Amino acid sequence: MTTETRTPVLQAKGLVKRYGHVTAIDGADFELYPGEILAVIGDNGAGKSSLIKALSGAVIPDAGEILLDGKPAQFKSPIEARRAGIETVYQDLAVAPALDIATNLFLGREQRRKGPFGSVLRMVDKSAMKQTASQHMANLQIGIRSMSQAVETLSGGQRQGVAVARAAAWARKLVIMDEPTAALGVRESGQVLELIRRVRDNGLPVILISHNMPHVFEIADRIHIHRLGRRAAVVTPQTHTMHEVVGIMTGAVVHDLEHPDKANGHH
């Protein structure tokens, strides 16, 4: 990999977050490079969700810095992170089931009609939203024909497809996927993994948080292993086995960050 010479899309240096006596993030570093799927894994309590929350604005770190495209960024809320171009897909299918696909894709960002109908009467432009929604769904090759279909009429995989399409449609920098397959069956998980790949192939880097090791090894370009509040190692599915990764994650194998014999992608 030649990632060292490129500017990370999202980078964190020495993040710290304490809750009283508990240190959730203990000087964590993080890099996401353009065009990659970076899996973030870690045992329960390793602080990986605190890290992700800090990166997505849900938690404000006590120390350290976050760089977006090499420029310092401070997110005081998830809304600010979203404004900066970071979208998040949640595991629990954060869609409104009774509303149609187009409305879900544009929830909170409704497109208004042009002219006084939009500015004075604040009318939404339903046909334009349907058309745009249809394009976004087609970009990810999600073959749903009608954008006026209620989301509850879709399968679980298709619903998550709507959430992924929404994130991909609005993200300008990157997409964070927080356990996107946790609520899904095997076959539907496979479909969502395929969508994640397409998001990357369409040019958006992806942070994938997952407990599912086979999923991680199936689609990740690099794997960030979190342990005891900081990054323990960054490896790739090509250089390390699942067994070794679990070893690093649990502390059974001590991974030397300064002199990695096998790891790459880190300086």
Added chain:
Amino acid sequence: MTHTEIQTAAQMAPPSGPEDERRGLLSGDRLAQLGPLIALLVVCIFFTTQSDRFLSGQNFSLIFQQVMVLGALAIGQTIIVLTAGIDLSCGTVMAFGSIVMTKLAVDSGVPPVLAILIGLLVCGAFGAVNGGLVTRLGLPPFIVTLGTFYIAFALTHIYSNEETISNLPSVMTALGNTFKVGSTAITYGSLVCLAMFGVAWFVLTQTTWGRRVYAIGDNPEATRLMGINVRKQLLMVYVVAGVIYGIAALLLISRTSVGDPNAGQTDNLDAITAVVLGGTSLFGGRGTVIGTLIGALIVGVLRNGLVLMGVQSIYQVLITGILVILAVSVDQIARRRKA
């Protein structure tokens, strides 16, 4: 639709015939939407066969005058129910509004138009209290509005000294005036009520504000995650509903020509009945204000028709109860099929 996309559609689709499943669900939705209209038609046809006086312009004008206050109240109730809330205080807030308007104008010499505006503000303030307690303290709407129901009821009787206020200025009863279409006299209040339904339909279905009302009722957490200020929107919903109850108070005054402290007591529950009969789900996110109009008309037609048939009015209450349970059951069964 390109060839590859169709293939992907098949690939994404669950194996157990999604097309059939989808069609089945859609027809369930259609039934929920058309059910109230069918019920209204059936009731109308039944009364037409039972009484020759039922099917006339004059009688329908009367029915509409009788349901316009309830209909207006039910609009506010619908918006709240769409957010998965409920408002038990609507009728008593309206009664308090009508006493404020009439007493200020008659006893305190406040100009009638100003008195009406103050009444609207007071009703809006009740909405703000309801909405504030629901959004800031996270209290259940059922309990909050039960509390404000008692408070509005008590304030109505304290402020009015239990006295009916009469000799109202003509401005206050202007909406009770009629105009003739052929031989049928129609009140301006009926038109105002219909216009309110039109505006509510427009706002709920065509504007950002309305779409967000549905989204909050459907999945508040997802709505919040998409960057919508759910608390602010909910607070606005309760305030808007309060102002609508204020307009209902004005319609009430125009119809009765007095400020009656005992008005509106049955309307609290009747408004919820109209909403439910109109097919709006008490679980939020589903329903239409046009359905509510039909629901209010079902209540009005039942009352009117049974009176024409000479049936004791208590049977109308009995039938309303049965219809409410039927309507809620249909909603619950439709929801289960989707889960």
